[in-house]
Amino acid sequence: MVARINTVAFQGIEVKPVDVQVQISGGLPAFNIVGLPDKAVAESKERVRAALHALGLSLPPKRLTVNMAPADLSKEGSHFDLPIALGVLGAMEILPKEELAEYVVLGELSLDASIRPVSGVLPTAVHANENALKLICPQDCGGEAAWAGDIDILAPRDLLQLINHIKGSQVLSRPEARLRSEGDAPLPDLSAVKGQESAKRALEIAAAGGHNLLMCGPPGSGKSMLAACLPGILPPLSAAEALEVSMIHSLAGALPDGGLLHRRPFRNPHHSASQPAMVGGGHRVKPGEISLAHHGVLFLDELPEFARATLEALRQPLETGDTLVARANAHIRYPARFQLIAAMNPCRCGYLGDPGRECTKAPRCGADYQARISGPLLDRIDLQVDVMPVRIEDLHGGAAGERSDVVAERVAAARDVQASRYQALGMQGSALVNARADGAILEAAALMEPEARDLLGRAAAQAKLSARGYFRVLRVARTIADLAGGAEVISVAAVAEALGYRRVLAA
Ligand SMILES: Nc1ncnc2c1ncn2[C@@H]1O[C@H](COP(=O)(O)OP(=O)(O)O)[C@@H](O)[C@H]1O
Numbered sequence: 130m131v132a133r134i135n136t137v138a139f140q141g142i143e144v145k146p147v148d149v150q151v152q153i154s155g156g157l158p159a160f161n162i163v164g165l166p167d168k169a170v171a172e173s174k175e176r177v178r179a180a181l182h183a184l185g186l187s188l189p190p191k192r193l194t195v196n197m198a199p200a201d202l203s204k205e206g207s208h209f210d211l212p213i214a215l216g217v218l219g220a221m222e223i224l225p226k227e228e229l230a231e232y233v234v235l236g237e238l239s240l241d242a243s244i245r246p247v248s249g250v251l252p253t254a255v256h257a258n259e260n261a262l263k264l265i266c267p268q269d270c271g272g273e274a275a276w277a278g279d280i281d282i283l284a285p286r287d288l289l290q291l292i293n294h295i296k297g298s299q300v301l302s303r304p305e306a307r308l309r310s311e312g313d314a315p316l317p318d319l320s321a322v323k324g325q326e327s328a329k330r331a332l333e334i335a336a337a338g339g340h341n342l343l344m345c346g347p348p349g350s351g352k353s354m355l356a357a358c359l360p361g362i363l364p365p366l367s368a369a370e371a372l373e374v375s376m377i378h379s380l381a382g383a384l385p386d387g388g389l390l391h392r393r394p395f396r397n398p399h400h401s402a403s404q405p406a407m408v409g410g411g412h413r414v415k416p417g418e419i420s421l422a423h424h425g426v427l428f429l430d431e432l433p434e435f436a437r438a439t440l441e442a443l444r445q446p447l448e449t450g451d452t453l454v455a456r457a458n459a460h461i462r463y464p465a466r467f468q469l470i471a472a473m474n475p476c477r478c479g480y481l482g483d484p485g486r487e488c489t490k491a492p493r494c495g496a497d498y499q500a501r502i503s504g505p506l507l508d509r510i511d512l513q514v515d516v517m518p519v520r521i522e523d524l525h526g527g528a529a530g531e532r533s534d535v536v537a538e539r540v541a542a543a544r545d546v547q548a549s550r551y552q553a554l555g556m557q558g559s560a561l562v563n564a565r566a567d568g569a570i571l572e573a574a575a576l577m578e579p580e581a582r583d584l585l586g587r588a589a590a591q592a593k594l595s596a597r598g599y600f601r602v603l604r605v606a607r608t609i610a611d612l613a614g615g616a617e618v619i620s621v622a623a624v625a626e627a628l629g630y631r632r633v634l635a636a
């Protein structure tokens with residue numbers, strides 16, 4: 130009398146099938162769960178017992194063994210309650226075992242037998258679809274599961290509804306696919322930012338070429354405001370990207386009302402964020418902020434205030450577009466292709482370089498403050514700009530700036546130019562932007578007119594640019610040319626402008 134239920138365990142964004150086997154045998158009454166369960170899974174038996182009790186069912190006074198195979202895969206999380214409960218009902222011959230075997234099941238049980246939302250429903254639904262199985266998930270997660278395609282989904286509110294459906298006395302309808310309603314709040318618009326023309330230009334270039342951007346300027350100059358405008362000028366997520374991003378958010382339990390994300394994520398973790406919170410990991414491995422920002426924007430405000438180790442941990446993901454969390458028994462990979470926007474004050478008090486307000490320790494204080502950011506990290510930030518204080522004339526009755534949707538059109542056009550170029554050059558992936566071009570591909574993509582080449586050569590020699598620094602300028606120049614219509618050969622004007630976005634931190 131063994132009942133088997135399909136469920137899953139998560140390793141990074143990978144979904145691993147787990148087979149829950151429930152056996153009732155003679156012997157002293159007992160209820161054991163084996164197969165590398167963590168604490169939440171071990172506690173599952175109390176919830177299952179209570180939920181069945183709430184329906185007026187009691188466990189048989191026999192030996193009940195739950196095995197979760199494969200035994201060497203660690204089982205984390207609370208979504209095993211429902212598969213265990215259904216396995217028990219199958220083994221007790223209350224529900225037909227053959228029918229239960231057609232489903233992948235996940236859900237957490239309350240003591241009153243209602244089914245609570247869990248994380249990871251969307252990737253599980255995709256997994257069920259690939260394996261031609263049906264899905265049982267909590268009601269609140271149904272809207273998320275329905276995106277996975279044309280599969281049968283049961284999203285019951287409680288265990289009783291589910292039992293009634295399987296027994297045929299009540300019919301559950303398929304949940305509707307939902308978009309996340311949070312997306313309806315309007316995004317901050319660039320037209321609200323007065324003045325700051327050069328910072329806005331840098332933001333537009335960053336959006337067009339997918340470049341990382343560092344803004345340095347005194348407090349209250351609008352750096353945070355500018356950064357918040359970025360999602361509004363980036364092109365919308367493609368359907369495939371939206372699914373990918375939503376899967377990560379689903380795993381992190383960050384799709385609370387069960388809808389798909391349709392906007393580029395904008396994450397701004399506080400500078401007290403720990404390294405696991407930033408890159409992923411922790412007791413139960415979860416995606417970190419950089420993975421939640423996948424295909425979107427990671428905004429680090431007050432960059433030098435972040436812990437050094439946290440910042441250094443960003444270097445590898447910035448290069449590879451993913452992050453690897455090493456555990457004792459597995460390496461867990463999360464995608465993390467994000468665009469980094471960082472903001473900082475030039476020194477601790479913030480007014481370095483402002484003759485009326487800088488402190489007595491200037492410029493030493495600024496050098497110390499800025500030295501907290503390592504060279505290798507700065508090397509990965511293509512655009513570095515100074516943001517000046519807003520001019521009072523601009524603030525006071527200054528003309529409204531360009532709206533975000535106008536800028537977004539130029540950005541989209543520049544991205545189209547890049548996509549067709551890099552497709553022709555054989556670059557892989559979904560975001561084909563200049564920021565990702567390197568080595569031979571960049572050389573082929575960034576042809577310069579002779580004067581432009583001379584200018585870059587001279588500037589590089591004078592400023593003792595590293596190879597990375599040289600290519601950074603080249604990539605930005607390529608984007609500037611793409612924004613101006615996408616001429617194949619980069620002009621001297623574009624190179625000259627690009628050289629201006631190379632702020633050398635610390636005097
Ligand atoms: N260029 C600007 N145009 C309009 N308002 C601004 C501008 N810069 C700053 N502000 C106002 O000042 C506030 C603080 O700006 P913020 O972006 O937080 O500055 P920072 O991050 O540089 O310290 C904003 O909420 C906004 O009201």
Ligand SMILES: [Mg+2]
Nearest residue numbers: 352353430472
């Ligand atoms: Mg700020």
